[in-house]
Amino acid sequence: xxxxxxxxxxxxxxxxxxxxxxxxxxxxxxxxxxxxxxxxxxxxxxxxxxxxxxxxxxxxxxxxxxxxxxxxxxxxxxxxxxxxxxxxxxxxxxxxxxxxxxxxxxxxxxxxxxxxxxxxxxxxxxxxxxxxxxxxxxxxxxxxxxxxxxxxxxxxxxxxxxxxxxxxxxxxxxxxxxxxxxxxxxxxxxxxxxxxxxxxxxxxxxxxxxxxxxxxxxxxxxxxxxxxxxxxxxxxxxxxxxxx
Numbered sequence: 001x002x003x004x005x006x007x008x009x010x011x012x013x014x015x016x017x018x019x020x021x022x023x024x025x026x027x028x029x030x031x032x033x034x035x036x037x038x039x040x041x042x043x044x045x046x047x048x049x050x051x052x053x054x055x056x057x058x059x060x061x062x063x064x065x066x067x068x069x070x071x072x073x074x075x076x077x078x079x080x081x082x083x084x085x086x087x088x089x090x091x092x093x094x095x096x097x098x099x100x101x102x103x104x105x106x107x108x109x110x111x112x113x114x115x116x117x118x119x120x121x122x123x124x125x126x127x128x129x130x131x132x133x134x135x136x137x138x139x140x141x142x143x144x145x146x147x148x149x150x151x152x153x154x155x156x157x158x159x160x161x162x163x164x165x166x167x168x169x170x171x172x173x174x175x176x177x178x179x180x181x182x183x184x185x186x187x188x189x190x191x192x193x194x195x196x197x198x199x200x201x202x203x204x205x206x207x208x209x210x211x212x213x214x215x216x217x218x219x220x221x222x223x224x225x226x227x228x229x230x231x232x233x234x235x236x237x238x239x240x241x242x243x244x
Contacts, residue, residue: 008090009090009091009093009094010074010086010089010090010093013046013049013093014070014071014074015049015050015070015071016069016070016071016072017049017050017051017069018050018051018054018066018067018068018069019043019050019051019052019053019054019065019066019068021053021054021065021066025052025053026052026053029043029052029053029055030053030055033053033055033142035055035056036146038060038146038147039056039144039145039146040054040055040056040057040059040060040061040144040145040146041053041054041055041056041142041143041144041145042054042055042070042073042142042143043131043140043141044070044140044141044142044143045132045139045140046140046141047134047139047140050069050070051068051069051070052140054066054068060122060124060145060147061076061114061115061116061117061122062116062117062118063117073143074086074089076114076115077112077113077114077115078112078113078114078115078121080113081112081113081157084112084157084181084182085110085112085157088108088110088157088159088173088182089128091172091173092108092128092161092169092173093138095169095172095173096130096138097137097138099136099165100136100137101136101164102163102164103130103133103136103137103138104129104130104131104132104133105130105162105163105164106129106130106161106162106163106164106169107127107128107129107130107161107162108127108129108159108160108161108162108173109125109126109127109128109159109160109162109185110125110126110157110158110159111123111124111125111126111148111157111158111159112124112126112157114145122147123147123148124145124146124147124148125145125146125148126143126144126145126146127143127144127145128141128142129141129142129143130142156181156182156183156225156241156242157181157182158182158183158184158185158188159173159182159183159184159185160184160185160186161173161184161185167186170184170185170186174187174220181224181225182224183221183242186217187217187218187221188242188243190203190207190214190217190218191217191218191221191233191234191237191242191243192243193206194218194230194233194234195234195237195238195243200214200218218230218233221233
């Protein structure tokens with residue numbers, strides 16, 4: 001695997017070391033962590049610099065659980081999604097490294113394609129959350145990936161952030177990832193209401209925020225997606241499967 005494919009910040013933390021699935025720790029995770037039939041799970045330790053657990057990867061992406069590593073998972077992202085995905089991982093980790101409270105409540109999701117071991121592309125929804133902390137610092141993360149053939153992936157990367165400071169988390173990602181064709185769940189939610197004919201004032205009332213807050217969600221997308229009007233933006237959103 002080529003480490004240069006990783007985001008710069010992630011290089012410090014990502015390794016090619018798989019989980020020891022025969023360990024008591026891995027056996028414990030197998031007993032307590034529920035996995036859906038079409039789902040694959042990993043737990044990665046920043047403290048030990050290795051996978052602690054992996055389950056379900058062979059039917060999903062063709063890799064045995066005992067060969068799936070964090071570096072493999074990152075590097076098998078389809079080329080058109082890799083720059084955004086890697087930078088999102090970097091910026092999310094940076095954000096969490098600046099937090100010390102309620103860390104286990106933070107997570108983010110991303111829709112993208114991974115490359116199966118046989119070379120085919122697999123559309124996934126991946127959720128990454130904080131799994132363990134020590135003294136106000138993230139020590140392990142957990143990832144859940146599910147294949148979803150119903151995802152219609154266009155040229156725009158879609159993601160969402162969750163946690164006690166959800167708005168701050170998502171806004172930080174928006175700011176850092178502005179150069180990419182990307183849209184957050186919060187932006188998508190506001191845009192869908194615009195497409196239904198609601199005014200910025202009506203949308204603001206629905207969300208309990210100011211009209212200027214809604215404008216700040218919508219207007220920056222003009223430059224990001226290179227559109228010149230609200231009508232053009234909505235048309236772009238439908239063409240790129242942002243809106244159903």
